[in-house]
Every structure is written in C-alpha cells, then in structure tokens.
Amino acid sequence: MKLALANINLGLWAAAYIKQTAESFLSAHPQEPFTLGLPTGGTVTDMYANLRLFYQTGALDFSPFVTFNMDEYANLLPAHPQSYHSYMQRHLFSGVNIAPQNRHILDGMATDPQAECAAYEAAIRQAGGIQLFVGGVGRNGHLAFNEPGSPFTSRTRKVELTQDTREANARFFGHRLDKVPTHALTIGLGTLLDAQEILILAVGKQKAQAVSTFTQSEPTVSCPLTALKLHPNAMLLMDAQAASLLPKDLKKYFDDLQTKNPEAAIYCLEL
Ligand code: GLP
Numbered sequence: 001m002k003l004a005l006a007n008i009n010l011g012l013w014a015a016a017y018i019k020q021t022a023e024s025f026l027s028a029h030p031q032e033p034f035t036l037g038l039p040t041g042g043t044v045t046d047m048y049a050n051l052r053l054f055y056q057t058g059a060l061d062f063s064p065f066v067t068f069n070m071d072e073y074a075n076l077l078p079a080h081p082q083s084y085h086s087y088m089q090r091h092l093f094s095g096v097n098i099a100p101q102n103r104h105i106l107d108g109m110a111t112d113p114q115a116e117c118a119a120y121e122a123a124i125r126q127a128g129g130i131q132l133f134v135g136g137v138g139r140n141g142h143l144a145f146n147e148p149g150s151p152f153t154s155r156t157r158k159v160e161l162t163q164d165t166r167e168a169n170a171r172f173f174g175h176r177l178d179k180v181p182t183h184a185l186t187i188g189l190g191t192l193l194d195a196q197e198i199l200i201l202a203v204g205k206q207k208a209q210a211v212s213t214f215t216q217s218e219p220t221v222s223c224p225l226t227a228l229k230l231h232p233n234a235m236l237l238m239d240a241q242a243a244s245l246l247p248k249d250l251k252k253y254f255d256d257l258q259t260k261n262p263e264a265a266i267y268c269l270e271l
Contacts (some may be wrong), residue, residue, distance in 0.1 A: 001234040003215065004268045005254045010239050011046025013265055014134065014201055018051065019060050021132050021197065026064055033066040033102070035124075037133030037187075037195055039144070040069070040087045043203045044136055052095035062096040066127050068120075070135060070144035070192075072108040074158060074183035082172050083108065106156070106185040113185055117156040121191065133195035137202050137236075140164045141210040141223040145186035152219065152227050154188030168206070189227045198234040200225070202242035211238055212245040215271075229271065237266065 006013055022034045054060035069084055078085035085105050093103060104123055110116035124130060135143055140162065146154060147162045161169075166180040173179040192198060202211050210225055214236065219226040228234040243254065250269070257267040 001228050001231055001236070001271050002268045003250075003271055004235055004237045004266045005243050005258075006237055006239050006266050007258065007262075008265045009046065010201060010203060010237060011044070011048075012050050014044070014047040014199065014237070015050030015054060017199065018047075018132065018134065019054055022060070022065065025131055032128065033064050035066045035068065035127045035130045035132075037130045037135070037192075038067050038069050038088070038092070039135040040071075040084045040091075041136045043201050044134070045091055047134070047201070048091035051092060055096040062098045065098050066102045067098060067104060068124055068127075068130060068187075069105040070133075071184050071186035072106040073181040074108045074113065074185055076108055076181050078107075078109070108181075108185055110185070113158040117158065117185060120156045120185075120187070124191070124194075130195040132197045132199065133192055135192070135198070135200045137200055137207055137210055137225050138165055139168055139206045139210060141213060141225040143189065143192060143200065143224045143227065145184040146189050146192075146224045148222050148224060150189055150224055151221060152193065152230060153190040155190050156185070156187045158183060158185050189224060193227060193231055196233065198228060198231055200228060200234070200236045202236060202238040204239070205241045205244060207238070207242040208245040211236070211242050212247070215246060215250055235268075 025034050055062060072084045076083045106120055107116050137143060140148055142165060145159050160183050166177060170177045170180050213223045214225045217223060217226055219229045228236055253269060254267050
C-alpha cells in the first residue's frame with residue numbers, strides 16, 4: 001500500500017483520480033459499469049465539488065457509474081438534512097448524471113437491518129464488486145462506521161457508534177450530542193478490503209494521531225485504519241496537517257521529496 005502526502009488541493013486530486021480510474025476501467029471494459037464506493041463527511045465535500053464541476057464542464061460522464069455509499073445513520077429519516085442520503089443528494093447526486101437506480105445507500109430506517117445489510121452485500125456482488133472505494137477516516141481511526149475493535153473480516157451490519165465518533169459528528173447536529181444517532185448501518189472492513197482499490201483521505205490536525213498510529217503499528221483492530229495495510233492496492237493520502245504527527249524519519253522522507261521535486265502533485269511512499 002502507499003502512504004501519500006498531497007502537495008495540491010487534495011479534493012481536486014481525489015476527484016481527478018476517480019476520473020482517471022473510471023476512464024481507464026471503462027476503456028478496458030466498455031460494456032461494464034464502473035462501481036465506485038463513496039464516503040460522506042467534511043473531508044470529501046471539496047472532492048464532490050470537483051466531481052460536479054467535471055460533469056458541468058463536460059469533462060466526465062457519470063452515466064456508466066454505479067455507486068455504493070459506505071454507511072448511513074440508523075433511525076434518521078432519509079429527508080433529515082444530516083442523513084447521508086441528504087448529504088449525497090446535496091454534494092453529488094443533484095449535480096451529476098448518475099441514474100437513481102445506480103445509486104445505493106443503506107436504509108438506516110430498515111425494520112430488519114440484518115436483511116437490509118445482507119441485501120446490500122448481495123447488490124455489491126451483483127454489480128461485480130467495487131472497483132474503487134474512496135473513504136475518509138475518523139479521528140479514532142474508524143473507516144466508514146467501523147469503530148475500533150471491528151474485525152478485519154466484518155461485513156455490512158448495524159453497529160453502535162462510540163462516544164468519540166458521536167462527539168466528532170455533533171458539529172453537524174448543531175453541537176447537540178443528544179441529536180446524534182447512537183447507531184448506524186455500515187459496510188464492514190472485509191467489505192472494504194474486497195474492493196479492487198481503496199483511497200482513504202485524511203485532512204486536518206484532528207486526523208494526525210490516527211495517521212501517526214497507522215504508520216507505527218502492525219495491522220490491529222484497535223485502529224481500523226491499519227486494515228489498509230492488508231490491501232495490495234490501497235492509498236492513504238494526507239494533507240500537511242494530517243501528516244503533522246508523523247515520526248521523524250517519515251517526515252524527513254516527505255520533506256526530501258518535496259525539496260527535490262517541489263512541483264509534484266503528491267509524494268508517495270510504498271509501505
Ligand atoms: C464519519 C463517517 C466516516 C467519515 C468520518 C470522517 O463518522 N461515517 O465515513 O470518513 O466520520 O468524517 P469527516 O470527514 O467529517 O472528518
């Protein structure tokens with residue numbers, strides 16, 4: 001897997017990467033859809049703005065895309081402004097030509113969450129698996145809503161959110177912790193690791209500790225982000241703030257690359 005430091009706007013780089021990956025997949029498999037796994041959260045709003053811009057300027061046609069979102073809050077109506085259904089409508093679906101039947105988001109209101117999660121796994125399989133899964137990371141290292149302790153083999157399921165995650169997300173609920181849902185439906189780490197390729201984005205100081213733990217530890221369930229180390233084609237892309245607590249040797253590695261090639265878009269280290 002690769003650890004990478006962004007030297008240009010990370011949202012623009014990620015959007016351009018999705019475009020390039022989709023185009024190369026579709027030129028090799030013109031009859032197949034391009035299956036893309038998608039996240040929500042503050043980290044990726046810029047990436048979505050750039051994807052919408054690609055569509056508006058005619059640079060990217062989304063009609064061959066089939067999307068699967070990572071997660072959704074449980075017991076929050078889809079019409080609630082902070083549901084991930086609403087988020088996706090606002091940030092992506094209202095601005096690009098992905099057909100409604102090609103967009104998949106877990107139903108957090110499902111009366112039988114287990115059946116809903118099993119059907120989601122089946123839909124991913126039926127679509128031929130995910131080509132590229134893009135995600136953010138929680139400040140405690142969670143991926144999707146796989147909190148610390150989630151098995152690396154976990155599949156789509158209903159989970160309880162940690163206090164830390166609920167506190168981090170309270171900013172989206174008017175800083176009212178009591179308004180943040182206590183449970184969610186999420187893809188599992190096993191579901192994520194099944195993707196052909198994974199791109200995880202880490203932006204801001206809040207993520208620096210999780211990124212630093214990631215670089216210094218073997219894969220461990222106490223930091224779900226470390227699951228990426230088990231994947232042959234994964235990248236963790238950070239901005240300078242998320243990289244601010246890297247161990248000295250890694251900092252020096254990236255500093256040296258930056259000095260040698262100040263124009264590069266990103267700097268990569270194969271781990
Ligand atoms: C949320 C989401 C994750 C997201 C993470 C980071 O709880 N379930 O999928 O990656 O936390 O969110 P943000 O980008 O807002 O920091």
